[in-house]
Amino acid sequence: MAGRGPMRAAPSPERATMNGTEKNDKAADFANYFCTYAFLYHQKEMLSDRVRMEAYYNSVFKNAHHFQGKVVLDVGTGSGILAIWAAQAGARRVYAVEYTDMAKHAAKLVAANKMDHIVEVIQGSVEEIDLPEKVDIIISEWMGYFLLRESMLDSVLVARDKWLKPGGAMYPSHARMWLAPIKSGMGEHKMQDYEASMNDWVHFTQNTRHAFGVDMSTLSNSYREEQVKYFLQTSLWQSLYPSQVVGQPALVKEIDCLTVTLDDVKAVSANFQLPVFDGETRVSGFAGWFDVRFQGSPSQAADETVELTTAPSINDTTHWGQQVFLLHPPLHVRDNDVVHGSILMTRSKTNHRLMDVVIKHAIGKGAETASAFHIE
Amino acid sequence: MAGRGPMRAAPSPERATMNGTEKNDKAADFANYFCTYAFLYHQKEMLSDRVRMEAYYNSVFKNAHHFQGKVVLDVGTGSGILAIWAAQAGARRVYAVEYTDMAKHAAKLVAANKMDHIVEVIQGSVEEIDLPEKVDIIISEWMGYFLLRESMLDSVLVARDKWLKPGGAMYPSHARMWLAPIKSGMGEHKMQDYEASMNDWVHFTQNTRHAFGVDMSTLSNSYREEQVKYFLQTSLWQSLYPSQVVGQPALVKEIDCLTVTLDDVKAVSANFQLPVFDGETRVSGFAGWFDVRFQGSPSQAADETVELTTAPSINDTTHWGQQVFLLHPPLHVRDNDVVHGSILMTRSKTNHRLMDVVIKHAIGKGAETASAFHIE
Numbered sequence: 209m210a211g212r213g214p215m216r217a218a219p220s221p222e223r224a225t226m227n228g229t230e231k232n233d234k235a236a237d238f239a240n241y242f243c244t245y246a247f248l249y250h251q252k253e254m255l256s257d258r259v260r261m262e263a264y265y266n267s268v269f270k271n272a273h274h275f276q277g278k279v280v281l282d283v284g285t286g287s288g289i290l291a292i293w294a295a296q297a298g299a300r301r302v303y304a305v306e307y308t309d310m311a312k313h314a315a316k317l318v319a320a321n322k323m324d325h326i327v328e329v330i331q332g333s334v335e336e337i338d339l340p341e342k343v344d345i346i347i348s349e350w351m352g353y354f355l356l357r358e359s360m361l362d363s364v365l366v367a368r369d370k371w372l373k374p375g376g377a378m379y380p381s382h383a384r385m386w387l388a389p390i391k392s393g394m395g396e397h398k399m400q401d402y403e404a405s406m407n408d409w410v411h412f413t414q415n416t417r418h419a420f421g422v423d424m425s426t427l428s429n430s431y432r433e434e435q436v437k438y439f440l441q442t443s444l445w446q447s448l449y450p451s452q453v454v455g456q457p458a459l460v461k462e463i464d465c466l467t468v469t470l471d472d473v474k475a476v477s478a479n480f481q482l483p484v485f486d487g488e489t490r491v492s493g494f495a496g497w498f499d500v501r502f503q504g505s506p507s508q509a510a511d512e513t514v515e516l517t518t519a520p521s522i523n524d525t526t527h528w529g530q531q532v533f534l535l536h537p538p539l540h541v542r543d544n545d546v547v548h549g550s551i552l553m554t555r556s557k558t559n560h561r562l563m564d565v566v567i568k569h570a571i572g573k574g575a576e577t578a579s580a581f582h583i584e
Numbered sequence: 585m586a587g588r589g590p591m592r593a594a595p596s597p598e599r600a601t602m603n604g605t606e607k608n609d610k611a612a613d614f615a616n617y618f619c620t621y622a623f624l625y626h627q628k629e630m631l632s633d634r635v636r637m638e639a640y641y642n643s644v645f646k647n648a649h650h651f652q653g654k655v656v657l658d659v660g661t662g663s664g665i666l667a668i669w670a671a672q673a674g675a676r677r678v679y680a681v682e683y684t685d686m687a688k689h690a691a692k693l694v695a696a697n698k699m700d701h702i703v704e705v706i707q708g709s710v711e712e713i714d715l716p717e718k719v720d721i722i723i724s725e726w727m728g729y730f731l732l733r734e735s736m737l738d739s740v741l742v743a744r745d746k747w748l749k750p751g752g753a754m755y756p757s758h759a760r761m762w763l764a765p766i767k768s769g770m771g772e773h774k775m776q777d778y779e780a781s782m783n784d785w786v787h788f789t790q791n792t793r794h795a796f797g798v799d800m801s802t803l804s805n806s807y808r809e810e811q812v813k814y815f816l817q818t819s820l821w822q823s824l825y826p827s828q829v830v831g832q833p834a835l836v837k838e839i840d841c842l843t844v845t846l847d848d849v850k851a852v853s854a855n856f857q858l859p860v861f862d863g864e865t866r867v868s869g870f871a872g873w874f875d876v877r878f879q880g881s882p883s884q885a886a887d888e889t890v891e892l893t894t895a896p897s898i899n900d901t902t903h904w905g906q907q908v909f910l911l912h913p914p915l916h917v918r919d920n921d922v923v924h925g926s927i928l929m930t931r932s933k934t935n936h937r938l939m940d941v942v943i944k945h946a947i948g949k950g951a952e953t954a955s956a957f958h959i960e
Contacts, residue, residue: 235610235611235612235615236611236614236615237610238612239612239615247810248803248806248807248810249781249807249810249811249814252785252807254789255788255792255800256788259795261795265796287800287803289796291800292798293796293797293798296797296867313803313806316799316802316803316806317798317803319802320799320801320802321798321799396925405625409628412628412632416631418639418668419637419667420641420665421672422665422668422669422693422697423696423697424631424663424693425696426692426693426695426696427624427663427689427692427693430624430689430692431624431625431628434623434624434625435625438625
């Protein structure tokens with residue numbers, strides 16, 4: 209499946225820190241995260257996402273006069289596509305910053321599309337590079353699964369605070385995270401996989417004791433924990449059908465990209481009420497997705513607001529899919545039931561680009577359950 | 585498939601060096617390599633390899649008196665299995681060194697099997713830890729795909745040079761690498777995948793130009809290179825049937841673990857002659873595998889030599905499989921043809937645990953072709 213940076217939650221001896229200048233963290237961060245973006249195949253996956261491409265394309269060209277004569281910064285330019293569009297829309301100068309060797313391809317693409325007199329590709333981290341001037345617009349495609357996986361927004365905010373002129377605009381300008389109750393067969397599937405794995409462990413320990421004289425059963429609890437985490441507590445990438453959403457989605461996070469702080473984005477914490485639709489009887493779990501909007505800036509509102517949504521869809525799916533948090537067992541619900549509770553999403557201590565999620569949920573006046581997940 | 589440490593050939597900004605004490609290299613090395621070994625599921629995969637387990641078990645217990653009263657070092661103890669066997673066979677003391685948090689599980693396993701008065705688990709890199717004494721035996725399961733992938737032997741040699749008493753023994757004592765001509769349908773399969781990917785690129789560039797005004801064709805050569813490397817020049821893990829071997833295997837490397845130096849193992853360089861078996865008409869490529877032997881030491885030869893081979897087999901397959909290097913197009917051969925040439929395997933510049941391979945080959949007096957591969 210088209211992914212956004214496969215990453216392992218490496219139980220590193222050193223805790224991942226937010227200080228990107230630590231050499232060992234940068235090398236591990238590269239090995240864990242950045243390196244996938246250096247591959248053209250991966251860029252092509254994202255460039256083939258029609259909904260994504262159309263949203264960014266329209267956000268620029270339906271508001272072209274907001275780009276004319278302006279200075280633009282593209283954070284994480286990848287292949288250079290956003291930078292090229294900004295230049296084609298009339299920007300005076302575009303700084304296209306890219307950490308990986310993909311920057312070399314971006315420079316070629318800019319030149320081949322005759323925008324090299326406007327677009328300057330800079331290879332480096334946006335936290336560390338230097339620009340000759342401040343910018344009018346920051347454009348970036350920074351969103352990960354469920355918006356915040358990858359924590360790339362951090363880099364965009366550093367760029368904003370360092371390089372955006374007062375009154376400047378962020379593209380996108382706003383972002384929202386949504387949570388909804390869903391139904392899915394994947395819950396049973398994962399439970400079966402888990403149980404098969406545990407059965408296999410039993411045979412394994414018996415055989416290892418019998419054939420090789422070593423009793424592994426003392427590790428059974430640790431093995432179970434590992435398998436529970438892997439099969440039952442790891443969120444799944446899914447591209448859901450709209451009919452799988454069985455209740456009203458709730459807004460769990462709103463971000464104004466001009467004013468949000470780093471502290472604001474380090475955690476998502478919200479209560480929710482999810483009224484179940486008529487006729488639905490089962491809630492297998494929750495799905496999380498996001499949307500972003502391109503509204504321009506307060507002083508220069510977009511002529512036409514463009515929205516990019518990753519909600520479940522038939523025809524307008526995106527490579528982001530949704531992140532699915534499955535409950536074991538599923539919840540049984542009746543007409544007019546309301547699933548209420550809270551979601552708390554924080555960064556993994558071992559890798560700040562991955563997330564820990566706790567969803568507390570109850571039906572009506574029923575007892576509350578807390579379910580823990582990891583976004584890997 | 586049961587893997588041995590998934591690794592990416594990360595095009596890191598910093599070249600990977602052999603100096604393990606560089607903090608940034610260690611963190612990247614952990615993220616790239618070590619971390620998978622911290623998972624019980626991964627250990628279980630290796631512990632479930634019957635052929636592997638039987639070979640090591642027999643190497644110890646069929647020569648138990650060579651362990652009695654001795655001091656043993658287990659390099660990369662993982663779950664602790666080899667250390668426990670050494671203790672059960674009568675060792676006086678066993679130092680079980682493990683870099684990852686798996687060491688915590690090893691300590692529990694040692695205690696649960698009542699060997700904690702003999703086995704001391706030490707968490708750390710064998711290059712850096714300190715032992716109170718030198719050892720009589722070093723036992724280690726360090727072999728990666730095609731023997732040398734992962735370059736874990738480096739750590740075993742450091743341990744040997746630092747901690748093994750004169751006259752001490754290495755378990756295993758010897759290793760050999762083999763190369764053979766094979767037939768396989770995978771070559772056509774990979775070529776089809778490659779061609780589908782390139783066709784898709786054509787549609788992609790056309791669409792991006794038409795719908796979004798950006799001409800990506802300047803990146804076609806780079807994309808092709810990337811796809812050629814991925815589909816056609818990356819060795820495959822396969823568990824081959826013996827009937828797929830179509831000619832006489834050649835020995836391409838011999839290692840005496842007591843005397844081999846780090847320089848010796850940094851490259852494999854050998855000429856080969858591979859006589860094709862009667863009736864075979866096609867050579868799809870080459871397969872590489874290895875065997876190791878437990879012969880004890882010159883002063884204390886094993887009562888019974890145990891061999892662990894990863895050659896193609898029906899009943900005695902291992903999780904190592906073989907590494908397959910496919911030729912495009914395959915070679916057409918006739919009775920009594922001899923495929924001759926050379927293999928050169930060196931470490932990847934960006935990740936010393938991965939390999940670059942060049943196989944030069946010709947049939948009889950025919951022209952020589954050089955085919956390049958990567959072991960990822």
